[in-house]
Amino acid sequence: MDYILLMIGLICMIVGILGSFLPVLPGPPISWLGLLLLFSTDAVPMNYWTLGITLFVAILVAVLDYVIPAKGTKRFGGSKYGIWGTNIGLILGLIAPIPLGFIIGPFVGAFVGELIYNSSDKKRALKSATGSFIGFLASTFMKFVVCMVYLGLFIYLAWTNSPNF
Template sequence: MLEITTWTLSLALMLIGVAGVVVPLLPGTTLILVAAILHKLLLPADLSWLAIGLIAVFWAASIVADIGGVMVGTRWFGGSKWGMAGASGGALVGVFFSLPALVLGTVFGAILAEKLLANKTDAEALKSGVGAAAGFVISTIARLACAFVMIALFLIATLSGVRA
């Protein structure tokens, strides 16, 4: 019974984690890592600590992608430090509403910060906003890839029977 419950909990948390990569306010890849650790603690023979370590490496990569994506995208499109800060602030506000509000908050945050704080032209501010949106999309794709790799590592490690 413990085995069925543990597998159900692990897989449910991982599926919610995948949804959390794109849905605001869910911790995404963190849920996948927590699921793997819980599985290891409840069924120690199923999963090695090496597998947990590899899963944690991709979790860390997803965090870097999450933080860096919007900032790098904004910068690549000519945004300033103000644009990066505005994009992050706009995303923080948008996260409480919906996925479209998150993207729009990121764009408008970058545009407003560039216009009001960096004294950029309308065209430069808009370009920075587009960069912020592009960075958000790229970081979401990268986090989604990390989530799928984390789940694949978990499944390979648990179903292969190889223990390290």
């Protein structure tokens, strides 16, 4: 049973890393699930502190993933229309059958939202859309780093307890 939990946990780690780039999958929570499965084996002793801290980080990063692009839009001078455009663009970009729609959607959504707010100021709309794109890249990088740290922790714990596997 330990080998099955270990393999499913490793698969969760890999899916979590993919989820850090694909907004459809919540990367850090899936990676955390892989850690939980590892701690569920008999070979690795349960550590509630590690699980609690990593769960808190996974939830925090999952929430920040939605907040950072909107804050990037606001930081670069965007209005509420630009923030709403970013969020709507992200959702439409996810379901649109175009390549990289999850990257293009927030950018175009912020741009269109700002144009709706003030159609004469295209420079401001472009600046706001750039803020949205930078926020998206920052949140993606943050998720990737967290998932890689979780993978490192997973490998370390599995490796140090390898005589039992």
